[in-house]
Amino acid sequence: MENKIIQGKTIKQWEEQFPLINKIVSTEEVLWVNPKHEEFEETVKNISLKEEDVRDAERRLKRFAPYIAKVFPETQKTKGIIESPVVKIPDMQNKMEDIFNEKILGQLLLKCDNQLAxxxxxxxxxxxxxxxxxxEALAAQNDMLNERDDYSIIDSYKFREFFSKYSIAVASTGNLGLSIGIMSAKLxxxxYVHMSADARQWxxxxxxxxxxxxxxxxEDYSKAIVEARKQSSLDPKMYFVDDENSTNxxxxxxxxxYRLKNQLEKINVAxxxxHPLFVYLPCGVGGGPGGVAFGLKLVFKDNIHCFFAEPTHSPCMLLGLMTGLHNKICVQDFGIDGVTEADGLAVSRPSGFVGKTLENLMSGCYTVEDEKLYMLLKTMIDSENISLEPxxxxxxxxxxxxxxNEAGRNYIEDNNLKDKMNNSYHIAxxxxxxxxxxxxxxxxxxxxxxxxxxxxxxx
Structure with a gap:
């Protein structure tokens, strides 16, 4: 294995360049600090997506809110806006200090996307x-919908019959398939949802x-996405949702x-x-955590520090960012099996689009053993009565x-945060x-x- 060539270098040569790879390959827990991390205002100039693009998405979701409220009654309380609460979890913070034998300075909060409608x-x-x-685009092209319309009109036989002439395909380890499948079928x-081997039966x-x-x-997600892409390329009326490359x-x-900022203000978190904010984002191929991190950097700029979290057996984004190879490598190249109980994170090859977009904005990545996920799952239920999937x-x-982790402590020191950590906030x-x-x-x-x-x- 040591002599295997990966993008022109042996594993031994990669380890000499990036010593942490030795621990990553041994599937040990690691924390990697991104040496390419730069100030927000400098970095954002080189990113093609802008704040106006996010605002446009926000407006579109508001247009659809009357339709969402009509067809999904559980969203009526929020008038069709799909959003989750953010809560302080002090009891869990105390329990974690016991489990990890480490004092956590600042306040720990949970962004409860587990509750999203x-x-x-x-x-x-x-x-x-x-x-x-x-x-929206299909309906507008066929003169069925105007931005000034009340979008609840979409809940009709006329629209369902129209959309039934079209198909949508996606590859998923589970949760993306659920969201695409449920929403598309409702419309x-x-x-067609192409599911990898690790997807849960339920x-x-x-x-x-x-x-x-x-x-x-x-096989794993990499096979599912190849097949989904192939299927949609053969049908001009089939739309492929590309988790690896989709700007949408x-x-x-x-x-x-933007919504999180308002929520924090309501619970007196400035x-x-x-008062720096640290956010820890579970990461598979990278689209979800990458999009959230990009939005958070737009809002909080250099006062926020974003970290991706991955399983020890599937650290694809970590390897992609560290080596700068992004989607040109997969975990199996380094002899890592990619097998994990964390089904939503069981991805072998990261999104090149996300990695390249965020390579100067992310503070770092860390990995977690599957056993720890189950330990924390039980502890979260016991301490806060909150049920999360692994x-x-x-x-x-x-x-x-x-x-x-020494790398984490050095990050705090190097970014002049040591004296501010008592006033810090951490959002999982x-x-x-x-x-x-x-x-x-x-x-x-x-x-x-x-x-x-x-x-x-x-x-």
Whole structure:
């Protein structure tokens, strides 16, 4: 394996250039600080997407709100705006200090995208937005819809019959498929969701119950996306949602940042130079966390520090950013199997679009063992009565990793943050969980309990 050539170098040569690769290949937990991280105002000049693009997405979601409220009654309270709360989780913070044996300075909060309406995960942002944008464009091209219309008119036989002439395809490890499938089917589209081997059975069953065609693969996400792309290329009336390269998905996620700012103000959390914000985003291919991070940087600029969180067995974005190779490499190139219980993060090759867009904006990446995800899952239920799916817990360990890891402590020091950490805020982005069946969640909880009991006995 050491002599295998990856983009012109052996693994040994890569390890000499980036010593951390040795630990990554051994699937140890690591925290990597991005040496290319730069000040926001300099970096944003070189990014093609602008704030106006995010504002345009925000306006489109508002236009669709009357339709969403009509067809998804659970969104009526928020008048058709799909949004989740942000909550302080002090009991979980205390428990984490015990688990990691590390003091966490500042306040820990949870952004509860596990509660998002319609599909119960962060994918309800970008996935639903992209489907709505496509539907709007088709209807407008056929003189059926004008921006000044009340979009609740879309809930009609006329529109469903029109959309049924078109198809939508997507590849997914689970949650993106749910958001695309549920929304597309509701509008009337024919939908094809290509699911990788790690996708949970209950997610496939739920999609099929909505009339979605689910195509399963024994391989991982990389195979599913190749096949989805191939299928859509053969049908001019089929639209492919490209999780690796879609600016529409990215912008749908980015809208979250403006809403978060308003939510924080309502709970008296002010982010400024003396009150820095750290955000920890579970990351698969990168579209969701990348879009959110981009929006957050637009809003909070240099007062926010964004970290991607990945499983130790699938650290594709970390390897892509660290080497600068982005989507030119996959974890298997380095002998990592890509197999993880965190189904939403089970991606072997990162998005080149996201990696290149954010390579100067991200503060870093860290990895988490699957066992820790289950330990934290049980602890979150016990301490805060909040149920998350395993992949959603990847962001929760971020603050402990930041303080415990030498690279994290150096980051705090190098960015003149040491004296501000008592006044800091940490947001773990909870990406999914509310739609997990009760018996499945109970099995996750038991697994976490067994792991913690064993650790306790060993000590």
């Amino acid at each position: 319609i599909s119960g995960s962060i994918k309800a942002r970008g996935g639903i937005y992209e489907v709505l944008k496509h539907a 009337g589209f024919k939908v 997610k496939k069953d739920l999609l099929r119950s909505k009339g979605v065609t689910v195509i399963e693969y024994k 998905l990215f912008l749908g996620y980015a809208v979250a940042a 982010i400024d130079e003396n 992949s959603a817990l990847a962001g929760v360990s971020g603050p402990a990793q930041l303080f415990k 982005w909870a990406t999914g969980g509310s739609m997990v069946p009760k018996d499945v969640m109970e099995s996750y909880y038991k697994r976490g309990k067994n792991i913690l009991d064993k650790k306790s006995a060993d000590n």
